[in-house]
Amino acid sequence: MKAAAQGNPAVVKALLDAGASRGLRNRQGRTALEIARARGHLEAVRLLQEGS
Numbered sequence: 001m002k003a004a005a006q007g008n009p010a011v012v013k014a015l016l017d018a019g020a021s022r023g024l025r026n027r028q029g030r031t032a033l034e035i036a037r038a039r040g041h042l043e044a045v046r047l048l049q050e051g052s
Helices: 002-006 009-017 032-039 042-049
Strands: none
Touching (some): 002 009, 002 032, 002 042
């Protein structure tokens, strides 16, 4: 979540490659994709959308 929120695509990719769940939600019920999209981190959004 933090990597997506901060717009760090290298870390997002590494986490996804290691098997991180795209569907995990934070305490507010938001996914990493929703957070990245809301903050305008387009590369993180693209990575999180791939294969979903």
